[in-house]
Amino acid sequence: MKKQDNDAELEALDALFDTVRAHPPEVPQALMARVLADADVLQPTHGRHHAVRLGLRAWIADLLGGWQGMGGLAAAAAAGVWIGWSPPETLPDAGALILGYESAEVMSTTAELTSFGWDLDGD
Amino acid sequence: MPPDDPVSATDDALLVLYANGDPTAARTLTARLLPRVFGHALRLLGDGAEAEDVAQEAMVRLWRMAPDWRQGEAQVTTWLYRVTANLCTDRLRKRRGVGLDEIAEPEDPSPGAVEQIQNRARHDALQDALDQLPARQRQAVVLRHIEGMSNPEIAQVMEIGPRAVESLTARGKRALIDLLAGRRAELGYEDEKAG
Numbered sequence: 001m002k003k004q005d006n007d008a009e010l011e012a013l014d015a016l017f018d019t020v021r022a023h024p025p026e027v028p029q030a031l032m033a034r035v036l037a038d039a040d041v042l043q044p045t046h047g048r049h050h051a052v053r054l055g056l057r058a059w060i061a062d063l064l065g066g067w068q069g070m071g072g073l074a075a076a077a078a079a080g081v082w083i084g085w086s087p088p089e090t091l092p093d094a095g096a097l098i099l100g101y102e103s104a105e106v107m108s109t110t111a112e113l114t115s116f117g118w119d120l121d122g123d
Numbered sequence: 124m125p126p127d128d129p130v131s132a133t134d135d136a137l138l139v140l141y142a143n144g145d146p147t148a149a150r151t152l153t154a155r156l157l158p159r160v161f162g163h164a165l166r167l168l169g170d171g172a173e174a175e176d177v178a179q180e181a182m183v184r185l186w187r188m189a190p191d192w193r194q195g196e197a198q199v200t201t202w203l204y205r206v207t208a209n210l211c212t213d214r215l216r217k218r219r220g221v222g223l224d225e226i227a228e229p230e231d232p233s234p235g236a237v238e239q240i241q242n243r244a245r246h247d248a249l250q251d252a253l254d255q256l257p258a259r260q261r262q263a264v265v266l267r268h269i270e271g272m273s274n275p276e277i278a279q280v281m282e283i284g285p286r287a288v289e290s291l292t293a294r295g296k297r298a299l300i301d302l303l304a305g306r307r308a309e310l311g312y313e314d315e316k317a318g
Contacts, residue, residue: 009300016303017268019245027161031175035157035182039149042186044142 134199135192142189149186157182159200159270160207166265167211169254177210197279204270204280208262215258252302256295263291264299 132140134152141148160181164174184206185199192199253261259281266277267288274288281288 009304010296013296013300013303014268016245016249020249021269021271023246024158024162025165027158027178028171028175031161031178032153032157034179035153036149038179038183039141039153039186042183043144043149044190045144 135194138185138189138192138199139194141186142192152185153182156185156200156203160203163204163207163265163270164211166250166253166269167208167258167262168214169250173214177207177214180210181207198276201276201279204266204272205282208280212258248303248306249299252299255302256298260291260295260298263288264295267292268296 130151132148132151134155137148137152141152157178161174161178164177164181165171168174168177181203185203188202253265256264262281263277266272266280267274272280274285274292277288277292278285283291
């Protein structure tokens with residue numbers, strides 16, 4: 001008798017769950033609108049705009065191979081400047097050759113350089 | 124999964140699309156998830172206005188979390204149910220001490236005259252009984268018997284073991300039966316059985 005009561009109670013409860021499950025609450029339209037508005041405001045579209053604004057810089061960096069490529073380019077440029085300024089003994093002096101002198105020793109005593117105040121001998 | 128087919132896309136795929144700026148993903152996700160979030164909050168809180176606030180806040184957290192979502196690691200619904208339940212728990216703590224009579228009853232949208240009244244009575248009776256359960260029991264019962272989730276899924280949402288889920292749902296159902304005792308005829312179940 002007790003078991004029959006329990007079974008009936010469980011059946012009634014399951015029927016109640018079925019009823020509630022079959023009729024889920026409707027989402028109020030105003031809530032739906034608020035949630036969609038939130039989604040619009042919070043969508044990370046700023047990233048897209050950022051990408052457009054930084055497009056040229058990013059394009060150049062990509063063209064040169066990113067930061068690694070740009071680093072290599074800067075190092076090569078610095079080495080070039082140094083070699084041009086202070087060439088090794090074995091290399092011809094590009095500056096002297098451009099100015100039409102046979103060697104750097106000749107050039108260093110000429111007025112072309114002393115006129116710039118580069119006379120290092122202090123004479 | 125083609126990105127131009129949002130209906131068949133998984134929740135987490137849609138979330139990634141949303142994070143990448145897709146203009147339609149949010150609408151599809153909202154249509155799919157908001158009814159569940161709102162319904163869950165309504166069952167846990169028994170108050171329509173508060174359930175709306177909680178549902179909106181839970182969805183805001185979803186949108187904010189979207190860029191960091193790791194696809195395939197967890198289910199969006201599991202995460203969302205957990206967030207919703209935590210928000211409801213916070214509200215229930217703040218509300219502690221408020222009498223049941225002061226809590227507004229949830230709206231019942233079902234159409235039709237007699238059937239509507241009957242369904243309304245059933246909704247209200249169940250909601251009244253659910254409101255009297257301890258919060259964890261209520262959450263487990265709602266997830267199992269109204270949301271239709273499996274015990275392992277509930278275990279993930281509630282961050283407990285499957286056995287604890289079984290225990291909570293069993294005790295919750297027993298308590299509901301006690302709370303609803305004597306109301307079967309009033310709720311029309313005796314008639315349906317007889318008919």
